[in-house]
Amino acid sequence: MNFEIILHSGLATGTILLFAGIGAIFAERSGILNLGVEGMMLLGAMAGFSVSLSSGNAWVGLLVAMFAAGILSLAHGLVTIHFQADQVVSGLSLTFLGTGLALVLGEGLTGQNPPLIPDVSIPLLSQIPFIGPVFFENHSILVFVGYLFAPLSWYYIHKTRPGMHLRAVGQKPSAADTMGISVYGVRYFYTFVGGCLAGLAGATISLSVSPGWYSSQTTSGQGWIAIALVIFAQWNPLRAALGGYLFGAIRRGILDLQGPALLFGFANPLYVNSNLGFFLQMTPFLLTIVALVMGSRAAARKRLGSPAALGVPYVRGERGH
Amino acid sequence: MADTPYAVEMKDIVIRFPGVLANDHVNLTLQKGEIHALLGENGAGKSTLMNVLAGLYKPSSGMISIHGETVNFNSPKDAIAKGIGMVHQHFMLVPTQSVTENILLGLDDPKFIMNLAEYDKKILALQDQYGLKVDPTAKIWQLSVGEQQRVEILKTLYRGANILIFDEPTAVLAPQEIDDLIQTMRSMVAMGKSIIFISHKLQEVTAVADRLTVLRKGVATAEGIRVAGVTREKLAELMVGREVVFRVEKKPQKAGDVILSVEGVSAENNKGIKALNNISLELRKGEILGVAGVAGNGQSELAEVITGLRPCTGSIKINGEEVANQRPSKAIKSGVSHIPEDRTKVGTAPNLTITENTIMKNYGDAPIGNGWSINFTEAREYARGLKKAYDILAPSVRTMARKLSGGNLQKVILAREISSSPKMMVAVQPTRGLDVGAIEAIQTLLLDQRERGTAILLVSEELEELLSLSDRIAVIYEGEIMGIVDAENADINEIGLMMTGTKRSEQ
Numbered sequence: 070m071n072f073e074i075i076l077h078s079g080l081a082t083g084t085i086l087l088f089a090g091i092g093a094i095f096a097e098r099s100g101i102l103n104l105g106v107e108g109m110m111l112l113g114a115m116a117g118f119s120v121s122l123s124s125g126n127a128w129v130g131l132l133v134a135m136f137a138a139g140i141l142s143l144a145h146g147l148v149t150i151h152f153q154a155d156q157v158v159s160g161l162s163l164t165f166l167g168t169g170l171a172l173v174l175g176e177g178l179t180g181q182n183p184p185l186i187p188d189v190s191i192p193l194l195s196q197i198p199f200i201g202p203v204f205f206e207n208h209s210i211l212v213f214v215g216y217l218f219a220p221l222s223w224y225y226i227h228k229t230r231p232g233m234h235l236r237a238v239g240q241k242p243s244a245a246d247t248m249g250i251s252v253y254g255v256r257y258f259y260t261f262v263g264g265c266l267a268g269l270a271g272a273t274i275s276l277s278v279s280p281g282w283y284s285s286q287t288t289s290g291q292g293w294i295a296i297a298l299v300i301f302a303q304w305n306p307l308r309a310a311l312g313g314y315l316f317g318a319i320r321r322g323i324l325d326l327q328g329p330a331l332l333f334g335f336a337n338p339l340y341v342n343s344n345l346g347f348f349l350q351m352t353p354f355l356l357t358i359v360a361l362v363m364g365s366r367a368a369a370r371k372r373l374g375s376p377a378a379l380g381v382p383y384v385r386g387e388r389g390h
Numbered sequence: 391m392a393d394t395p396y397a398v399e400m401k402d403i404v405i406r407f408p409g410v411l412a413n414d415h416v417n418l419t420l421q422k423g424e425i426h427a428l429l430g431e432n433g434a435g436k437s438t439l440m441n442v443l444a445g446l447y448k449p450s451s452g453m454i455s456i457h458g459e460t461v462n463f464n465s466p467k468d469a470i471a472k473g474i475g476m477v478h479q480h481f482m483l484v485p486t487q488s489v490t491e492n493i494l495l496g497l498d499d500p501k502f503i504m505n506l507a508e509y510d511k512k513i514l515a516l517q518d519q520y521g522l523k524v525d526p527t528a529k530i531w532q533l534s535v536g537e538q539q540r541v542e543i544l545k546t547l548y549r550g551a552n553i554l555i556f557d558e559p560t561a562v563l564a565p566q567e568i569d570d571l572i573q574t575m576r577s578m579v580a581m582g583k584s585i586i587f588i589s590h591k592l593q594e595v596t597a598v599a600d601r602l603t604v605l606r607k608g609v610a611t612a613e614g615i616r617v618a619g620v621t622r623e624k625l626a627e628l629m630v631g632r633e634v635v636f637r638v639e640k641k642p643q644k645a646g647d648v649i650l651s652v653e654g655v656s657a658e659n660n661k662g663i664k665a666l667n668n669i670s671l672e673l674r675k676g677e678i679l680g681v682a683g684v685a686g687n688g689q690s691e692l693a694e695v696i697t698g699l700r701p702c703t704g705s706i707k708i709n710g711e712e713v714a715n716q717r718p719s720k721a722i723k724s725g726v727s728h729i730p731e732d733r734t735k736v737g738t739a740p741n742l743t744i745t746e747n748t749i750m751k752n753y754g755d756a757p758i759g760n761g762w763s764i765n766f767t768e769a770r771e772y773a774r775g776l777k778k779a780y781d782i783l784a785p786s787v788r789t790m791a792r793k794l795s796g797g798n799l800q801k802v803i804l805a806r807e808i809s810s811s812p813k814m815m816v817a818v819q820p821t822r823g824l825d826v827g828a829i830e831a832i833q834t835l836l837l838d839q840r841e842r843g844t845a846i847l848l849v850s851e852e853l854e855e856l857l858s859l860s861d862r863i864a865v866i867y868e869g870e871i872m873g874i875v876d877a878e879n880a881d882i883n884e885i886g887l888m889m890t891g892t893k894r895s896e897q
Contacts, residue, residue: 229502230494237484237495244482247446248496248545249467377485385446 079318086313089295092266104160107292108167113271142264153382219310239376395458403452409785427599445469475546646675655704680860725813740792797828
């Protein structure tokens with residue numbers, strides 16, 4: 070049990086949720102709920118790993134991972150934006166599609182050793198006691214990208230013109246439409262952005278945080294946690310980042326709790342009975358289910374500040390927009 | 391005037407939607423510096439025509455020119471670029487964003503990073519110019535309806551619009567706000583702007599507009615005639631296509647046996663506060679009993695206890711049979727039909743078709759139902775018959791109820807309720823929010839029912855309507871009947887006094 074290690078590891082694994090969660094926030098802010106995050110992440114993880122292996126460059130793998138998941142998300146865009154199909158059904162199908170594609174194309178990748186995204190330390194900053202080792206020492210470059218990405222995303226959504234247009238399209242598409250903003254264009258774009266970020270999150274796993282390809286165990290349900298995180302975060306990227314780090318730290322903390330035979334001088338119940346450990350490991354997923362149930366209630370969603378047009382297809386001139 | 395081109399000229403505009411000809415060769419001209427009214431009933435195609443001018447729809451054929459230059463709009467952006475601004479009936483504002491953000495929506499300036507404080511100042515300056523006060527930093531949801539409308543107007547002015555379209559701007563406003571709006575429109579015209587003003591309210595149009603165009607079922611029945619010298623009756627006729635009786639004729643008729651007797655009924659409202667206090671009244675065959683009162687004095691609750699929707703104490707008998715605190719189906723079986731106050735949520739199921747809405751009461755009866763399934767071919771045939779008989783305007787009986795205008799929706803409800811041949815009818819605000827033609831149609835239907843011997847309880851806030859339709863008028867105040875007067879020789883002042891809580895003196 071070492072707090073420094075738990076926090077350090079929480080930041081690393083939290084970065085995965087940060088990318089996927091902020092990606093989902095972008096899509097949902099435009100009114101598109103994409104439940105396919107898990108599938109897009111897995112495809113990203115596979116594509117990144119595979120391309121890094123074949124190209125010999127982890128960064129190329131990362132880019133291809135983002136692009137692959139982004140393209141996959143456009144299928145969801147086409148079905149829900151253009152054909153106005155139910156977003157929940159389409160998103161679930163996308164998870165199956167993404168998972169299936171990743172597992173088939175990822176056949177034989179297990180055990181390979183492609184180049185990975187390097188870990189670095191920031192000079193000077195890493196010298197600060199406690200904070201330095203936790204935040205700035207031996208982290209993947211992607212963790213540092215995450216530090217910048219969350220506040221920049223927040224700034225983009227709230228303080229820039231395209232961010233304002235994004236919010237308007239998700240809250241009241243008819244208002245945006247009458248002012249000459251292309252509702253479909255904005256929704257396609259941010260669906261794609263959400264896909265790219267899910268792909269980045271997947272590659273963050275396979276090329277950096279817990280490198281390797283372990284078929285569907287690679288993402289192990291973190292896509293669902295990311296979707297729940299969006300509701301916890303109330304569609305705010307900064308809160309999504311904090312929530313992601315917290316989730317990460319909790320997961321690591323639970324693992325660490327199971328290690329020692331003695332805890333504070335007593336026999337460690339988690340060490341004695343490993344089933345208790347499994348139970349604790351389940352808790353983030355339990356919270357996810359609670360969040361998703363909450364998020365599916367229209368009234369609760371409204372109170373949490375959900376985009377008003379989330380999940381509603383836009384048809385010009387139809388009553389009720 | 392002849393040399394200057396029109397600010398707007400729309401020529402032979404045809405707009406087709408699947409199943410509907412929304413506009414059929416309509417012409418409209420707008421001179422610079424005038425207020426031009428576009429008059430017509432709900433669903434006549436006024437908003438559609440203006441949505442074409444605003445670039446939201448493309449016409450099937452026809453030509454539009456702005457200041458003499460032929461234009462072809464592909465999106466609202468094109469129309470905005472030509473100086474056209476539309477103030478929509480249902481405000482196109484993002485509730486969670488500030489006034490300034492809403493005004494800047496869709497513009498290229500600011501380019502990327504928004505310094506809102508700087509734009510707040512610009513918007514304040516614009517407000518001063520036109521006398522349209524509203525806090526630029528406030529969020530839209532915090533504003534009153536009148537203020538929101540000012541934001542809509544500011545939005546168009548900020549884009550430099552000189553042709554403004556107001557789509558039924560007064561429908562949502564309080565009387566004082568209407569005066570302010572008319573003032574604003576006049577001052578904008580004085581500054582050289584041109585205005586198209588959509589309305590179905592005759593008084594406003596004659597008060598504000600210079601010229602007007604009338605649409606009926608997508609066809610222009612008057613094109614650009616001067617308002618001066620046109621009578622209200624003539625305008626109503628142009629709108630509706632026949633002479634409109636502003637006060638429908640009621641034949642004298644003797645009331646028959648007692649159908650409904652309410653005795654000592656009390657009930658609570660949704661908040662658990664006493665809404666009805668020991669009410670007693672009788673309603674006879676072939677009689678309309680009007681219920682007058684300021685909204686919220688127990689009228690809705692009275693209608694609900696009679697139709698079995700609300701529990702109460704006391705006794706309610708229909709033809710001698712007790713119906714109080716029974717299920718609504720009991721009231722329906724006793725021959726009570728109900729025209730509820732909220733026609734979109736209670737009166738109809740918005741996402742069901744006209745067919746489904748019309749068979750809601752008789753879906754179990756042959757030939758439509760056989761006890762366990764519904765024969766939709768028969769149901770549609772039945773609905774088509776009603777659609778024709780009640781002149782319901784819709785592309786087909788498969789149209790969803792939520793796509794109908796208020797008047798047509800009310801006709802669907804009346805068609806359903808009347809065709810069950812009721813002994814008694816409870817009608818709550820049946821004409822609220824409808825235009826003249828629809829009001830007349832609904833009132834005529836109610837009087838027809840009276841002639842056929844139906845007993846009608848009519849709740850309304852329009853005294854004029856009560857006086858012209860009812861045989862007797864009961865005035866309700868804080869859940870108590872203040873008195874019942876004969877409509878024929880009723881004294882309006884006396885009714886007014888009772889509505890504010892003065893009991894009728896013993897006679």
